[in-house]
Every structure is written in structure tokens, then in C-alpha cells.
Amino acid sequence: MLERLEMEAFLRLAEELHFGRTAERLHVTTGRVSQLIKKLERRVGAPLFERTNRSVRLTPLGHQLHDGIRPAYEEIQAAFARAVSTTRATVDVLRVGFMGAAAGQIAHRAGDMLPGREPGWRVRIREVQLFNALERLRDGEVDTLILALPVDEPDIVVGPVLFSEARMLAVPESHALARRDSVTMEDLADVALVRVVGARPGAWLSDLWPERTPQGRAIAPGPEIETFMEALQVVASGTGAVIVGEQVTRFYARPGIAYVPLTGTPRLDRAIVWLRSYNSPALRPFVATALDAARLLHPRQGPDPDRR
Structure with missing residues (x-):
């Protein structure tokens, strides 16, 4: 076909x-x-x-x-x-994709708020997965996405950061690093980092599975996965580790996994992105609404709409 x-x-x-x-x-x-x-x-x-x-x-x-x-x-x-x-003679639909529970909370809150601000529009929300998030945007299955930065693609516009979170390392509870108060990038040489199927250097999210530590020590590649839940299963089974945001401690606590703060690394930003060719009249109102929703859900962070 x-x-x-x-x-x-x-x-x-x-x-x-x-x-x-x-x-x-x-x-x-x-x-x-x-x-x-x-x-x-x-x-x-x-x-x-x-x-x-x-x-x-x-x-x-x-x-x-x-x-x-x-x-x-x-x-x-x-x-x-x-x-x-x-x-569209009756109602227009903005299709919003999200990745991660915290992003999902913002998407749903903004989706509830938008019709009151933009009559005639409603939001349809879909969860996307690690292996095909950008593909679903380019294929037109969703109009905009809330996901992790950096995204450096010529056809994609990166909107404002909604919230940011400290990075952590998810490791098996039996691993020696699980007993540490914190770890650094150099400690990644002691684990096998899970990576997304087909991942390549420089691609989206590749900063979550570097090939070497800052001092040049090799980092072993772990099993390949397609979804975040698969990544957690790999970690729980004792066969790999993965760099995550601190939201995991609230939404993804599970037996067999320890989350250890990863120090000396930049915070993990979550932002709205959309195709450069997309020009729906609801896009800007939704971005503003999502910022308001993020402030309600993450009041201490105070997302900066001018931050890129």
C-alpha cells in the first residue's frame, strides 16, 4: 500500500x-x-x-x-x-500530543480551559511515545506536542518552556549506585543506558543516552526500547538504566527501581512544539493557555515565555 x-x-x-x-x-x-x-x-x-x-x-x-x-x-x-x-461549521479541534505524566496534566488542564477562552474550539489530547513522537507531528496526527527539549529540527518551531525539572538516573534497586545520595555524569560509565530504537547521535533526546562521559569514558549501550514504560521495565529487570526527569518520583514509583539525583547537568525543559507550516488561529491562544495551566500546576517554577 x-x-x-x-x-x-x-x-x-x-x-x-x-x-x-x-x-x-x-x-x-x-x-x-x-x-x-x-x-x-x-x-x-x-x-x-x-x-x-x-x-x-x-x-x-x-x-x-x-x-x-x-x-x-x-x-x-x-x-x-x-x-x-x-x-468546522460547528467546532474546530486542536489535537495536542504529550509525552510524560506531568506534560499530560498540563495538556488536559489547558484543554479544559481553552473552550472558555476560544469558543468554537475544543482540544483532543493524545499520548505519544518516545520512538514516534516527532513522526506523529509530521504525519499530521497531532497539531502540537508537549515534550522534552532540546528539539533542533528545521521544520519544527520550539515554543515557550512550560516547566523544567532536575535530571535523575533510574537504576535497578540492586545496583551499587542505588545506594548513593547522588551521581554524576562520570558514574554513567558504570551502567548500560537504555536507548530508543533507531536513535542516532545528535537526534532528539540523544542527550539522554550519551556515548561517553565528560572525561571520555565509554558508556555501554543498553537495550533498545520504544516507550517509556518499556524503559522502566528494562530498569526494573536489572538490565539497564535511564536518565529521567524528577517527575518520575511522583508518577512512576515502582518496585525494583531507584531514582538517584544526577548532579552537574542542566535541567530537563518541557515545551510546546509545532510544525513551522502549521498556522491554526487556535495555536497562540492554546500556547498562552498552556502557560497558564503550567503556572497553576507548577507555581514555584514560574515558566518564562521568552525562554527558548
């Missing part, structure tokens, strides 16, 4: 015949466009574009595929636009 992003990348590239302009239209990187086209060509079993250093052209098979799917794509877009138009 042809995936939506593959189809859009193929159709846009067939129009532009230029990877850079196609990436700009889709609000993704050039590498992402190339990845989508290569994936589609592998599924088709033959090249769809002829590429040289100077030009990009459709192959005969590419022309055939384009002529076959373009009318269907336009019909789908028109049908979707009609459905959206019908829905």
Missing part, C-alpha cells in the same frame, strides 16, 4: 523535478525526500526518476505512476477538504 508521505513526496518531486524545492514544499529535509523516494522505488522495483548532477526527470514508469495516482490523490484531497469544512 502506498503511504501518504511517499505519495506526496513523489507527486511534489514530479512537479518540481528538484529535491530542494520539494523539501521546502513538504517542510522536511532534502534527505527525507530522498529517503521516501528510494523507499518507494524499492517497493515498485524500478527507478521512478533519472537523477544526474544537473537534473531530475521522471522515467517512463514514473510518468505512468504519476498519471495513475494524481487524479485519485486530488479526489482524496477534495473529499478531505469537504469533510473539514463540514466539521
